[in-house]
Amino acid sequence: MIDFGYTLTPSSTIEIDDADLSLFDQLCALEPDALKCMSCGSCAASCTAGVFTDVNLRKVLLSLQRGCEKDLLFQLKSCMLCGKCYIVCPRGINTRHLILSICKIYNI
């Protein structure tokens, strides 16, 4: 194949109909707050570990909602469970329990 110096970007289409959301449903059963998130990003902005790494709870939760659980879960490994994300969350999501529940169900 001839190298023209550029590539095609892989499709970023998300097929929610095809995604397997059974684990996400389990998560919602364990911590119903998972459904409350409106992706404002306050959690990521205030994150203690976020100063040092790319950890971003908003993105992690989005990826789970879309069934792309493999992509970003590893980020949660750097969480220090300090709970600042709960303090700032405008939706009052119990973020610490959400994180612990994600870890429990997705087995990271």
Next chain:
Amino acid sequence: MRERFISGFDHFVLPFMLGMIFVLVWCAVGLIKVMVQIERKDRIKVYKSLINPKIMGKNIRDWFCDCLFHVKLWKRNKVLGYMHSSIAFGWFMLIVIGHIETFLYIPERGGLFYYPIFFRYFMAVESTTLRGSLLFFLMDFFLLVVLSGIILAIIKRFRSKLMGMRRTTKLTLLDRIGLYSLWAIFPLRLIAEGFTAGVGGGSFLTVPVNWVFASILSKPENFTIAWWAYSIALGTFMFVLPFTRYMHIPAEILLIPLKNAGIKVRRPRKGYALAELYSCPSCGVCLDACPMSVDKAGLKNTTVYYVRQVKRRNEPRALAIADKCLMCGKCSVLCPIDISATDLRLALRKRQPYNIGHDFSYLDKLPNGALSSAVSVGGEKVLYYAGCMSSLTPMVSQSVQKVLTTAGIEFTLMDENGTVCCGRPLLLSGRTEEAKALMEKNKEIIRESGAPILLVSCAICYRIFKEDYDLEGIQVIHYTEYFEQLAAEGAIKLNKQKLKYVYHDPCELGRGCGIYDAPRKALTRVGDLVPAGKERKESICCGGSLGSLTLSHEERGRITDHSIRNLTANSPDRIVTACPLCMKTFSRQSEVKVVDFAQVIAENIIE
């Protein structure tokens, strides 16, 4: 005195004897179980404490003060204290004097368990002596004391508020059987002794009862049925005892020396924890203490029900309760037997796999001194750790810096460019190993700075620095203490204004570390300090505690409201707290302005 029966035996003693043997065997097995389950080094510690005269003296004092006199309950409420100590001490004295009588008058029967208990049935009076009447008087007196306690106990079942308890524990069926048989024992004893008082002798209580019986019945001395009833009541009580809350009577005797030897809970239901679980008398003092009991549904998450679920081995339910708990420690402080409720829950949390493959290797990649404003300059006096919460409450760290600058103290910021969490939140969720990783990193930064004083402005951080960090040679000090010290020494001068402050004791600082006075003293220097409804060790958690894993935002909100109502009982102008988390939590809901301790000092400092 002489024996009425040559055999010295009657069939009615059997229920009591069987019950007694059952309880003794059960307790012996329990004792062995606890001692085997305790870790080896702890076991050695216990044995050593038993030959240490100082600890043994404390054991004896505690046995009397806690098991018999219930001093802690007296301090809480006089009637409640009297009720418990009259039953416990009165009964104890009945047993002791019963033995004295037996050994004085018929020593050859001293080895029989039942003889001192049923002494008046087996013995007949021949002549009246001073010694005999005195002993009989004492027996009747203590019986009266116990009966008065039983009457109060019955009243308490219906009107617990009279004894300072808003709520009482829901009893199980077996608890009820135990309770009713306990209530029955002493009136039945009075009746039984009343029947035989004509033969076996009696005093001011039993003799008049005998007169009454004699006037209505033809041959009162034949009524062994009353003695049967008394013995059956005792037997029933003893047979259900191991499965009821009354197991606390023997268990506490074991718990006290273990506690005084310095043993701590290591496993959720084994070893020392087992002794604690069985020592819980289900009294329900924790029901009123628990902040979660603002909701009726929250009552089931209190320590007494936690203990019950663990004893029943209902692990899912116990874990749900353990995860809900705010870990504020109020129940432990008020508990008459000091059950370490938070340690018990933490031990259970620790056993839960959360599969969070924590990875803090990114911290090791940070260059030296990346976080602090200056690296190991030497000669610096104070290293100030603002804590991770300070990025949400920047005014706290700014105020602290203002005070330090005004006082002319050289300081370094430990976490100016990002904080490594102190590890307490991980520790509270049972992730000990992960917390250690963070602690090691922080220790490294602290050691590197070479500062002799570590100043902390967060109550949560302060507690873990004090308890779990091993910072030998470095003084860890909370800013409330430090500022009060500076003010007392005259290093800072403060304005006094006409403002009414109320001080909220953060759980981790007050109950956790015992700092109550320093912040109050400092606040009286800048304004008037008004008391909260409940304060110091009885202060109510703000509801924001990191201790709870599963408490929802709404449930927390109701606790916060309750706590604010308590703080504003004397209409203060400002609520002052010394923990950034409490401040954040209160400010969301409080109508009264909430400020941090450092802000108050910084506002009133004369530059």
